[in-house]
Amino acid sequence: MTMASSKESPLATALSQLRRAIDQLKLSENDWNTLSTPRRILEVAVPLRRDDGRVEMYKGYRVQYSTTRGPSKGGVRFHQDIDLDETVALAMLMTWKCALANLPYGGAKGGVAVNPKTLSMTENERLTRRYTSEILPIIGPERDIPAPDVGTDERNMAWMMDTYSVNAGFSVPGVVTGKPIVLGGSLGRTSATGDGVAISVREALKIKGINPHGATVAIQGFGKVGYWAAVALENMGLKVVAVSDVNGGVTGFKSVADIHKHLLENGTVVGAPGTEKITNTELLHLPVDVLVPAALADAITESTANGIRAKIVVEGANAPTTPGGDAIMNEEGILVVPDILANSGGVIVSYFEWVQDKQNYFWSADEVKENLNSILMRAINEVSENASSKRVTWREAANMIGVGRVAEAHRLRGLYP
Numbered sequence: 047m048t049m050a051s052s053k054e055s056p057l058a059t060a061l062s063q064l065r066r067a068i069d070q071l072k073l074s075e076n077d078w079n080t081l082s083t084p085r086r087i088l089e090v091a092v093p094l095r096r097d098d099g100r101v102e103m104y105k106g107y108r109v110q111y112s113t114t115r116g117p118s119k120g121g122v123r124f125h126q127d128i129d130l131d132e133t134v135a136l137a138m139l140m141t142w143k144c145a146l147a148n149l150p151y152g153g154a155k156g157g158v159a160v161n162p163k164t165l166s167m168t169e170n171e172r173l174t175r176r177y178t179s180e181i182l183p184i185i186g187p188e189r190d191i192p193a194p195d196v197g198t199d200e201r202n203m204a205w206m207m208d209t210y211s212v213n214a215g216f217s218v219p220g221v222v223t224g225k226p227i228v229l230g231g232s233l234g235r236t237s238a239t240g241d242g243v244a245i246s247v248r249e250a251l252k253i254k255g256i257n258p259h260g261a262t263v264a265i266q267g268f269g270k271v272g273y274w275a276a277v278a279l280e281n282m283g284l285k286v287v288a289v290s291d292v293n294g295g296v297t298g299f300k301s302v303a304d305i306h307k308h309l310l311e312n313g314t315v316v317g318a319p320g321t322e323k324i325t326n327t328e329l330l331h332l333p334v335d336v337l338v339p340a341a342l343a344d345a346i347t348e349s350t351a352n353g354i355r356a357k358i359v360v361e362g363a364n365a366p367t368t369p370g371g372d373a374i375m376n377e378e379g380i381l382v383v384p385d386i387l388a389n390s391g392g393v394i395v396s397y398f399e400w401v402q403d404k405q406n407y408f409w410s411a412d413e414v415k416e417n418l419n420s421i422l423m424r425a426i427n428e429v430s431e432n433a434s435s436k437r438v439t440w441r442e443a444a445n446m447i448g449v450g451r452v453a454e455a456h457r458l459r460g461l462y463p
């Protein structure tokens with residue numbers, strides 16, 4: 047099956063990467079058939095009563111791509127552009143991501159096609175609760191564990207946990223991760239994805255022989271991932287020279303704290319006093335040591351990859367690079383740390399949260415940090431060694447490990463009946 051398509055879609059990208067991993071691992075067509083098919087898809091209509099009394103319908107999804115290595119796991123996205131194809135693609139990526147980090151999970155993703163910025167807090171709560179009710183039969187701590195993703199945060203997780211618990215008749219904190227601490231959330235979960243991105247940057251700099259002190263980094267996206275990555279990178283001694291959001295990018299700010307303060311007060315990083323405005327594409331092309339795409343899919347494409355001057359690209363977002371963009375970066379000798387490795391800090395600490403909820407025993411912030419570092423370092427070292435020994439890119443090496451683990455689990459479990 048070739049995935050040649052004139053329109054680049056995250057699903058086409060994910061399937062072509064899977065095909066390559068299957069070929070490189072010399073797996074069979076049976077493996078391709080098994081691994082290229084999502085196991086369970088639920089599409090729901092989510093009615094919302096707006097504050098003014100109007101009733102609107104939104105499309106919601108939950109895709110359980112795989113449950114072979116454990117319950118499925120993955121975020122819930124609120125974004126106007128999501129559709130089933132993208133949700134399947136992201137659920138597939140979660141599957142390889144969890145396997146690569148060796149977490150006892152399959153992969154899932156869900157979401158509602160809505161722009162959360164158009165919702166009041168009460169509307170957001172009603173939509174979250176109704177979406178949770180619609181997918182209730184297929185989620186649960188042993189089945190499928192949602193978490194935050196683009197457009198959702200710990201408030202949404204609190205409402206999801208409450209909706210599930212009210213229906214169960216008792217408190218079930220382990221049904222979602224990324225919850226507020228007082229409801230059974232984990233210390234360190236909020237910053238976990240960004241912390242993992244920073245660890246990936248640190249290790250990639252070592253490999254390229256670049257001193258982190260004074261090394262420069264540009265970050266596309268300044269949300270849950272980009273902001274916390276910026277904080278952690280600045281703490282490691284790097285200089286964050288540019289950040290951006292949907293309205294555009296800026297350079298020339300003094301510190302991450304300064305530009306974050308402007309964002310909190312004004313809703314955008316653009317327009318901070320003393321800064322210069324740049325476009326998102328200009329940000330991608332800045333002469334920096336490290337580029338971190340931490341926004342949405344398809345940021346680095348055949349048309350934008352050409353101007354990239356960074357030596358290292360660390361993918362904070364899911365699927366930010368198209369195959370065309372990837373090929374150009376590889377030709378240029380740019381070290382690309384792929385999404386399923388670079389942004390796995392989030393789901394790794396989600397796993398810690400789920401374990402803590404199961405045991406009703408909560409860890410210190412230091413324990414979370416140490417365990418995140420050791421799990422991620424193990425994955426980074428495995429990918430780096432695999433890339434060198436097989437002479438493949440880091441993306442290929444990461445996919446081979448993730449896909450290989452799921453294929454092996456399939457083989458060992460056998461096919462029922």
Ligand code: GLU
Binds near residue numbers: 192193
């Ligand atoms: N949404 C995050 C991701 O794409 C976290 C998922 C989770 O914690 O389950 O990896």
